[in-house]
Amino acid sequence: MTVQIRQLATHDANFDAAFQQVLHWSEATDHAIEQRVGEIIADVRARGDAAVLEYTERFDGLKASAVSELEIPRSELQAALESLSPVRRRALEAAAERVRDYHQRQLDVAGRSWSYRDADGTLLGQKVTPLDRVGIYVPGGKAQYPSSVLMSAVPAKVAGVGEIIMVVPTPGGERNAMVLAAAAVAGVDRAFTLGGAQAVAALAYGTATVPAVDKITGPGNAYVASAKRRVFGKVGIDMIAGPSEILVLADGSTPPDWVAMDLFSQAEHDELAQSILLCPDAAYIARVKEAIDRLLPDMPRRDTIRASLEGRGALILTRSMEEACEISNRIAPEHLEVSSNDPHRWEPLLRHAGAIFLGAFTSESLGDYCAGPNHVLPTSGTARFSSPLGVYDFQKRSSLIEVSEAGAQVLGTIAAELAYSEGLQAHARAAEMRLKS
Numbered sequence: 001m002t003v004q005i006r007q008l009a010t011h012d013a014n015f016d017a018a019f020q021q022v023l024h025w026s027e028a029t030d031h032a033i034e035q036r037v038g039e040i041i042a043d044v045r046a047r048g049d050a051a052v053l054e055y056t057e058r059f060d061g062l063k064a065s066a067v068s069e070l071e072i073p074r075s076e077l078q079a080a081l082e083s084l085s086p087v088r089r090r091a092l093e094a095a096a097e098r099v100r101d102y103h104q105r106q107l108d109v110a111g112r113s114w115s116y117r118d119a120d121g122t123l124l125g126q127k128v129t130p131l132d133r134v135g136i137y138v139p140g141g142k143a144q145y146p147s148s149v150l151m152s153a154v155p156a157k158v159a160g161v162g163e164i165i166m167v168v169p170t171p172g173g174e175r176n177a178m179v180l181a182a183a184a185v186a187g188v189d190r191a192f193t194l195g196g197a198q199a200v201a202a203l204a205y206g207t208a209t210v211p212a213v214d215k216i217t218g219p220g221n222a223y224v225a226s227a228k229r230r231v232f233g234k235v236g237i238d239m240i241a242g243p244s245e246i247l248v249l250a251d252g253s254t255p256p257d258w259v260a261m262d263l264f265s266q267a268e269h270d271e272l273a274q275s276i277l278l279c280p281d282a283a284y285i286a287r288v289k290e291a292i293d294r295l296l297p298d299m300p301r302r303d304t305i306r307a308s309l310e311g312r313g314a315l316i317l318t319r320s321m322e323e324a325c326e327i328s329n330r331i332a333p334e335h336l337e338v339s340s341n342d343p344h345r346w347e348p349l350l351r352h353a354g355a356i357f358l359g360a361f362t363s364e365s366l367g368d369y370c371a372g373p374n375h376v377l378p379t380s381g382t383a384r385f386s387s388p389l390g391v392y393d394f395q396k397r398s399s400l401i402e403v404s405e406a407g408a409q410v411l412g413t414i415a416a417e418l419a420y421s422e423g424l425q426a427h428a429r430a431a432e433m434r435l436k437s
Contacts, residue, residue: 080180102372137218153186169195
């Protein structure tokens with residue numbers, strides 16, 4: 001099974017044009033979806049529970065006489081956990097513990113309040129407080145992602161969020177035991193079998209049954225993404241994620257089958273996912289291509305992998321590993337594997353990536369499930385200016401200012417002068433009234 005994946009070389013005269021074609025992804029808004037989502041949100045705001053019930057029946061085939069019937073009791077979450085096989089339960093709990101430990105360390109380093117006093121005795125600082133309530137959206141239907149439950153709920157819990165509300169669509173009423181078990185392990189407080197734009201609207205504006213939250217996190221389809229975009233401002237959101245991406249920087253020292261499978265690991269998500277290999281060794285690239293063709297027929301999701309690799313994948317021959325790092329920074333990938341004997345040689349050159357996986361044994365899939373860092377990562381080049389989901393996303397910061405009498409004498413003069421320059425006399429007078437003279 002030969003895969004027609006693009007093969008490029010940076011020394012070719014037309015490389016830049018071909019490279020831009022690889023990176024191109026149309027994120028044009030589907031106006032029909034946008035219009036429908038706008039109508040759903042407006043309807044949920046106006047009619048609350050009644051609208052939620054109607055859309056849940058229409059889109060998920062789930063009929064209920066009250067939204068309270070769509071809430072999953074915590075006893076059912078715990079029962080789902082207890083129903084798992086011992087091996088699967090241990091895996092889920094071990095993953096949760098590693099994610100918890102990582103985010104606890106993140107909290108200790110970057111999530112604490114701090115203050116200091118200057119020479120005049122003025123106190124300055126920052127007060128860090130958790131959000132009161134957050135909503136986490138968990139995809140349902142074609143795919144079930146218990147790992148997404150852990151990655152949203154665990155850092156929220158570590159941050160000290162008061163209440164975590166989970167929504168998960170259950171088409172036809174089928175509830176996934178692993179998702180419910182993950183909610184139990186992660187400490188979700190309330191869970192509803194709701195999905196789509198109506199679930200996002202219910203979380204953002206609240207209904208008689210579903211409480212309004214302060215922030216919504218978690219992935220979803222085009223309707224969910226559109227709804228999150230529309231309610232931003234009323235609530236916070238984590239990000240609007242594009243298709244999944246992996247970029248592998250290889251020096252030729254890793255078994256080519258490993259690299260081929262790592263490229264598959266993102267390509268199997270969907271046809272728009274992107275998998276790219278950058279390597280200065282032409283013979284090694286040929287071996288990876290051979291591995292791709294040989295391994296693909298045995299993959300259950302081979303049709304999706306093929307479509308992804310042929311549509312948006314690339315094997316790129318670079319002049320050097322240094323040039324590969326430069327190109328990586330231009331891409332700013334979601335997942336970046338440094339598949340090298342000496343990954344720490346190249347890591348300082350890498351500025352833009354959602355997550356960096358160092359060394360041949362560090363497959364991206366370990367990060368997806370159990371390494372510890374969050375797998376909710378910036379996509380579509382947004383790693384140039386944004387970060388993985390973390391404890392800091394479930395906190396807010398307030399500045400602390402306590403000016404001493406002595407400090408008021410210094411700061412008042414400065415503030416008054418600047419206020420007069422802006423024509424704001426009341427500002428200036430408020431500062432001057434505290435001056436001794």
